Amino acid sequence: xxxxxxxxxxxxxxxxxxxxxxxxxxxxxxxxxxxxxxxxxxxxxxxxxxxxxxxxxxxxxxxxxxxxxxxxxxxxxxxxxxxxxxxxxxxxxxxxxxxxxxxxxxxxxxxxxxxxxxxxxxxxxxxxxxxxxxxxxxxxxxxxxxxxxxxxxxxxxxxxxxxxxxxxxxxxxxxxxxxxxxxxxxxxxxxxxxxxxxxxxxxxxxxxxxxxxxxxxxxxxxxxxxxxxxxxxxxxxxxxxxxxxxxxxxxxxxxxxxxxxxxxxxxxxxxxxxxxxxxxxxxxxxxxxxxxxxxxxxxxxxxxxxxxxxxxxxxxxxxxxxxxxxxxxxxxxxxxxxxxxxxxxxxxxxxxxxxxxxxxxxxxxxxxxxxxxxxxxxxxxxxxxxxxxxxxxxxxxxxxxxxxxxxxxxxxxxxxxxxxxxxxxxxxxxxxxxxxxxxxxxxxxxxxxxxxxxxxx
Amino acid sequence: xxxxxxxxxxxxxxxxxxxxxxxxxxxxxxxxxxxxxxxxxxxxxxxxxxxxxxxxxxxxxxxxxxxxxxxxxxxxxxxxxxxxxxxxxxxxxxxxxxxxxxxxxxxxxxxxxxxxxxxxxxxxxxxxxxxxxxxxxxxxxxxxxxxxxxxxxxxxxxxxxxxxxxxxxxxxxxxxxxxxxxxxxxxxxxxxxxxxxxxxxxxxxxxxxxxxxxxxxxxxxxxxxxxxxxxxxxxxxxxxxxxxxxxxxxxxxxxxxxxxxxxxxxxxxxxxxxxxxxxxxxxxxxxxxxxxxxxxxxxxxxxxxxxxxxxxxxxxxxxxxxxxxxxxxxxxxxxxxxxxxxxxxxxxxxxxxxxxxxxxxxxxxxxxxxxxxxxxxxxxxxxxxxxxxxxxxxxxxxxxxxxxxxxxxxxxxxxxxxxxxxxxxxxxxxxxxxxxxxxxxxxxxxxxxxxxxxxxx
Numbered sequence: 001x002x003x004x005x006x007x008x009x010x011x012x013x014x015x016x017x018x019x020x021x022x023x024x025x026x027x028x029x030x031x032x033x034x035x036x037x038x039x040x041x042x043x044x045x046x047x048x049x050x051x052x053x054x055x056x057x058x059x060x061x062x063x064x065x066x067x068x069x070x071x072x073x074x075x076x077x078x079x080x081x082x083x084x085x086x087x088x089x090x091x092x093x094x095x096x097x098x099x100x101x102x103x104x105x106x107x108x109x110x111x112x113x114x115x116x117x118x119x120x121x122x123x124x125x126x127x128x129x130x131x132x133x134x135x136x137x138x139x140x141x142x143x144x145x146x147x148x149x150x151x152x153x154x155x156x157x158x159x160x161x162x163x164x165x166x167x168x169x170x171x172x173x174x175x176x177x178x179x180x181x182x183x184x185x186x187x188x189x190x191x192x193x194x195x196x197x198x199x200x201x202x203x204x205x206x207x208x209x210x211x212x213x214x215x216x217x218x219x220x221x222x223x224x225x226x227x228x229x230x231x232x233x234x235x236x237x238x239x240x241x242x243x244x245x246x247x248x249x250x251x252x253x254x255x256x257x258x259x260x261x262x263x264x265x266x267x268x269x270x271x272x273x274x275x276x277x278x279x280x281x282x283x284x285x286x287x288x289x290x291x292x293x294x295x296x297x298x299x300x301x302x303x304x305x306x307x308x309x310x311x312x313x314x315x316x317x318x319x320x321x322x323x324x325x326x327x328x329x330x331x332x333x334x335x336x337x338x339x340x341x342x343x344x345x346x347x348x349x350x351x352x353x354x355x356x357x358x359x360x361x362x363x364x365x366x367x368x369x370x371x372x373x374x375x376x377x378x379x380x381x382x383x384x385x386x387x388x389x390x391x392x393x394x395x396x397x398x399x400x401x402x403x404x405x406x407x408x409x410x411x412x413x414x415x416x417x418x419x420x421x422x423x424x425x426x427x428x429x430x431x432x433x434x435x436x437x438x439x440x441x442x443x444x445x446x447x448x449x450x451x452x453x454x455x456x457x
Numbered sequence: 458x459x460x461x462x463x464x465x466x467x468x469x470x471x472x473x474x475x476x477x478x479x480x481x482x483x484x485x486x487x488x489x490x491x492x493x494x495x496x497x498x499x500x501x502x503x504x505x506x507x508x509x510x511x512x513x514x515x516x517x518x519x520x521x522x523x524x525x526x527x528x529x530x531x532x533x534x535x536x537x538x539x540x541x542x543x544x545x546x547x548x549x550x551x552x553x554x555x556x557x558x559x560x561x562x563x564x565x566x567x568x569x570x571x572x573x574x575x576x577x578x579x580x581x582x583x584x585x586x587x588x589x590x591x592x593x594x595x596x597x598x599x600x601x602x603x604x605x606x607x608x609x610x611x612x613x614x615x616x617x618x619x620x621x622x623x624x625x626x627x628x629x630x631x632x633x634x635x636x637x638x639x640x641x642x643x644x645x646x647x648x649x650x651x652x653x654x655x656x657x658x659x660x661x662x663x664x665x666x667x668x669x670x671x672x673x674x675x676x677x678x679x680x681x682x683x684x685x686x687x688x689x690x691x692x693x694x695x696x697x698x699x700x701x702x703x704x705x706x707x708x709x710x711x712x713x714x715x716x717x718x719x720x721x722x723x724x725x726x727x728x729x730x731x732x733x734x735x736x737x738x739x740x741x742x743x744x745x746x747x748x749x750x751x752x753x754x755x756x757x758x759x760x761x762x763x764x765x766x767x768x769x770x771x772x773x774x775x776x777x778x779x780x781x782x783x784x785x786x787x788x789x790x791x792x793x794x795x796x797x798x799x800x801x802x803x804x805x806x807x808x809x810x811x812x813x814x815x816x817x818x819x820x821x822x823x824x825x826x827x828x829x830x831x832x833x834x835x836x837x838x839x840x841x842x843x844x845x846x847x848x849x850x851x852x853x854x855x856x857x858x859x860x861x862x863x864x865x866x867x868x869x870x871x872x873x874x875x876x877x878x879x880x881x882x883x884x885x886x887x888x889x890x891x892x893x894x895x896x897x898x899x900x901x902x903x904x905x906x907x908x909x910x911x912x913x914x
Contacts, residue, residue, distance in 0.1 A: 011894065022910040039894070040834070048895055049838040053523030060525070065544075066510030067537030067650070068517070072529040080524030087522075087837050094832055102913075193524070314894035321889070342893040350893070375551055377497075380544050381506040412869050415898045419876045419890070432778070433876070436799040436807070437468065437496070437771035438505055441872045453479040456559075 005133035010037020012139035012304035012316030030111035039313040042165035054192030077170035113275035142268040142305035171260040182265035184345040223346035291333030350414035353402025365395040371447035377438035384408040462590035467494020469596035469761035469773035487568035496770040499622035511649030534627035570732035599725040599762035628717040639722035641802040680803035748790030807871035810859025822852040828904035834895035841865040
């Protein structure tokens, strides 16, 4: 009998394994596909790999400003795919090596919980094996959803997973359904590599989520226009058909597009067909858990995309640690109050805490501080002047309650704001903090100047 | 009569002006050279500009991993110099424009304080003008020091300022005297651009400062060896002479070098020949100030390299704000307990708080957490796997008291550690903080794992 069986080896399962091994638990893993889950194999990690390349392509013309004259170059997406595979394979191998060194049994196959301590693993060859554990962690992740009558075929109609894991050649022209995070990330990447990109979004702006302000949506839209990415807002797909090796798409605004592929990026749903014992799920299929990540069976835990918390790789790993902590006798509960949200599109976009609108909805009066990257010395040194920061403070106390950063480094700088919000820093605390010069972090000095020392104009 | 006259328009003077203008003070500026001081014109900003280029050059071979095939390119340092001049000119113009818009009088010339409220400005044409102020801020910065008989001539024997402001062509071969911050930064840059670089250091390691550990010095030395930068430790210059348009250098270890230039980078001294009224200085020439940055004259303040605090652009701006705050009636004192130290050489190196040795000297028992960039997913995605983090915790309380980060992003990430030290975070606080994935910041999860959850091996 194992101390813990982990069902699904994505960012949740892997973090659980790492923590459990350190805490000397006897663990086993059930995984039907590749170690690392969606995040490593077909989501976060390949996206950021391609983004790095896309951003480099965008920056090629300014290399001459550093005395680097590129006289002849070519862009080859297929080689980027090979590079991506190499990077991911390195990371996957290092995970595998660790599990092997620690002699962790990996049951290859699809697991189903058939008893409070029992998992039946159906292997690829059709054979079955039953394994037993004192505790079980369900971290089986999620799968892409499709809309209405648009059915992915893996060739003309593809999911983000198809694109990130299986696509070898750049589509010359692509229609992306959904202007959310994945749509804006992949649209930028494909465009930078040379695709003609169309993004179709049902709502009236890109990234139409409560934690992204319209200021950010507009800023991104401007960049997309410059890049000649075509966006169709308040628009849906009326119909489509495959003609001559192409997909022909009729939009609700009357436009007709002809592309090599249509990419579905409209969301994901939990992968929770994993038991026969009555683990309780909500109406959307998410497994119900308490703050300790326990299901209705006290020894069965769940984390990540299968539970109804933000569908992010890093909440999965966070929840995994909470679950293992509880299994080993610590009594801790998950706290989602301060999660950073980050995406990599035309630039890095990061946000944490409340923005102006979210604060208003909660009845909090705010004042905001703004500063563009334009005059930040490091940004100028790096020719990375695109971007801005907007910080949100309680009007009376001047304590920071949230912030948005757009531009280079945002995905790291956001943690400074996150910590400041956590510690209830005032604008003055942030302003008088001693930042290195020249650093991007200095934007926080200048975004708080008006509030702390009065306006300049 | 002005409310405040600012003597010297570097990072201290400029920040004072910005703050004073917001606080509605009537100010005037005295500056004998270019607005922006050393930092903008001949130190921090040009260094980071060239570093960006050097790092790009270093990364050119890996662009193919992103499908960017560079078939033909050339490196031209002189064009980088032009790019640098353009960036700096943009920043200088924006400062000038701001001062002009706010109608701030700028007295071009050398200022001397000849009365408690009086400054005599000697202009370039030899004429003199006396201006009066209720308060005076001395922010006249520092100048490079020379050693013994090595006298900079601006041609063969140059200072860092000569190199960063006036040099137009890459020296084919250069001898750098001093393996401290400036020597290691400029040595890396010149080597990346194609110079043959020799670094001569008196002490037994590169970066021989208390806040840089030997672990870091060794790591940098390894990189320099790979880059074929020759280092001569525990070595001095015995003599040198100019022969056939070259400088021939005899080292104490018997080596003889023949180079195009010899660069002096052994430190700076305060530029404090600025008064005739008896402003008190210490034996090294630094102006003595109290915590409010007041000199022995209560209306005369000093900040930056002229006072005996860390010689950094950002302590200058911090002190400038403290001075103006006191001038406008707030009673605040400078606090130097948590200053980040950062340099850009073979990689970014950043440190804050106490390292192991510094803690030991203070009698603090510590435990440290280490993690290499090797397995950080974002670092792998960016082909930036060089680097590591070492965090230092009080042994019993497990509270963080300092940290060193080496590698990409270190100059920004250090502020997260700085804030954590300030807030007395425990290893567990840092470990359970929710970081975005994949981010470099996640190294803090892994550098605290052993302490929080036990060792893996």
